[in-house]
Amino acid sequence: MILKLAYKDVVHDRLLSICLVLAIASIISPLLILFGLQFGTIETLRSRLVEDPQNREIRPMTTKTFHRDWFTQLQQRLPEVQFVVPMTRQISSSVVAANKEAKLQESLSLMATAPGDPLLMENSAPVPDTKSCVLTAAAAQSLSLQVGDVLEITAQRIIGGKYEYGRFSVRLAGILDERASGLKTAYVPLSVIEAVEDFKDGRAVPGFGWKGELPTAYPVYEGAVVLVQAPLNKLDQVLLINNTGFSQVKPLSPEEAEQLTPSQSLSRHAYLLKVKHRFVTQTNLRAVQNKLRGKGAKVLPWIRPLAVQLHTTQGDVYALRLSVMPEGMPGASMGKQTTGTNPAGGQPVGTLFVSDQLPLAAGIATLRLQMDGRELELPVRVEKHAIGPDRALAEVEFAGALDLFRYRDLSYNNASGSLLLSRQGYAGFRLYTATIDAVESVQRALEAEGIAVNTERQRIAEVKQLDHYTSLIFWLIAAVGVVGGISALTASLYASVERKKKELNVLRLLGLLKKELVLFPIAQGLLLSSGALVLSVALFQGVAQVINQLFQEQLRSTESLCTLSAGHFFLLFVGVWSLSIIAATFAALRATRLDPAEALRDE
């Protein structure tokens, strides 16, 4: 009932009520517009920072070799990293793209991408496969291409003073939003970029049909067995490890020599040369050979036995220890072609000699090497020989090539039937953090690893600082406004109680309790402040629309320069209502001090 009375009184004194509503609205509205501007501006800047993945991008400032392991471990070490993809050398990624139908061509840079690439995903483009690409808006525009069109990409190299071209066609899977980049760039899977770089480096890329040198795996060894007619003196032994790449020399007993080089060491003196770190190559062996010139020496490469698995076409698997087959070993059919075909279709890389005691037929089988979580599979010819059942022997070059797998990735190339060196690392990367707040920490972590990087950290910090200072200014103004608002509301409600004193006295005389009468100014305060809030919000919306319209050209469709969220309006209503209750409480206290006897007296 008291709320109804308060409402009726407000409506009855509508002119005065409107004046009060206008007075309160005149305090709230400018504050709302001010805060709307502050929030809208900062939010626009912030959302541009947050929403635009470019601001979360971390780019290396210098070229450096980043190994594959570095990429796989990065996200484990830095969970703030949302996405990282390797990059090849910049010079290797320059290509010419052509729209043949429109007879247009343009120089582009190729960039690697992969599933989860935020630059593509947050700029309206899908992640391309090896048969497609994504272009920046500038590239698509200059080539007059639409999504679905086909473009031809040409990589160029000079070999022996002659230009050679590697071409491939891709379908345009998507065009990035303009904000993504102003450069002319094509985004393709990493394998495509690797192929282009290989081509430019003069290598063949069988997958693309590009000819050139193959990065064939070269043989490496962990040591060599030296066989000489006469024993070597200490000086000669030292000479063997002087500038030859070897670091140890050890005389072998006849038994040891026979075990390492069966049938070779008879009536000879044997020495084992070893390296301390990594491996030696044919060059090192030649250096030793030169040192022993005129001594009738034989230098045989030696490898630490490799653990391998032989998978036969029948499905049998044999675990064997592979070592170098001594030159001229009796019974070995070196280079002899074996009949039979590889079911997988690839050419066998070399011959593997296994024990004649093993229940397997000579022919083609698959050799598998596993090392540090890496795996290599290749077809081999299998020959039988009188050796131990757990042993396997391979020709010197073949065994050395397999031994290289200890030290770097190799892959079997089906087309050429050879073992190829896999890429060891990359010149750079494209990295995105999950949030703009993580940019600084990831930058610090990378810099701690000695990787100089470039980020938008400074810009992010500037926006944060701007937010801080404008918030401070706003809250100072708001504090003055709040004090003014409370004063205005308190004075108005207090005056209202004074003005209504006679009527309130009558209500008290008629039996209204103090606690009931207190609600009268509070309800009126809430009614008036609600009216002021509605008016203020309407005014704010109108002014905000005008401001946003004025700056429309500078804003994107989803942005507003002057705006408030639903949460802000909720806080505003709760805040103003709370303040109006506080203000009305002063008036309510006055109402409780009214004397009902005054109702009789006033008459």
Next chain:
Amino acid sequence: MGNVVYTLRDVVKTRSKGGASFTLRVPALDVHKGEFCSVVGPSGCGKSTLLDMLALVLEPSQVGQFRLNVPSLAGVQSCDVEGLPENTAARIRRHNIGYVLQSGGLLSFLTVRENIMLTAQISRLRVDTDDFEHLVETLGLGDQLEKKPQYLSGGQRQRVAVARALIHRPKIILADEPTAAVDYPTALDIRDELQSLARQMDAAVIMVTHDRSLVEEVADLQVHFALSRIKRNQIEATTSLTQREQAV
């Protein structure tokens, strides 16, 4: 007359202002149900002080006995007014006392209908439509119900005040100079209407007026005031009663 509504014995109220003091002494006063009691006297004799005490908005300074016999929400049939808690007094007022004030005491922001219904709403009493219509028709307010008080004549305003005082069927009606702002014929009409309606409800009417002629013929009980100056700044008023002889 039936049951006693008010019983006052040796009730004294002293008020001081600016060094001057005024003392009202009520040696004895019994007001019964259905009785029409007039409080007559010149300005400043203590009429309003007595009315304030009867309205439970002014506490006496000294009390021999001050009892009120009315049903109330608190279930109190009879209570000593002295030391009555403020909220209890307010509850007793809202259920048992009707007020007719000098200029009506109507709320300007309510219509006539809302003003009349106000006391019923405060006492949370459901009013029968027939009773409401009977009351407003008797007082001639049938076509004024949707008007605001400021658009009514003085007489109409007082009639609205009478209706408001009676709508919740109180046992006591306190009227403070209810006819002061109207002409004499209207005053007579209002007095008669008030008396008649109160009698129908068996309510006691205590009407304060300075116009003896208005109540002389109809009052069952008249309260008079004898003023005496004790000191230079000290005035004392003592009440006396005149009981109208009952018609046989």
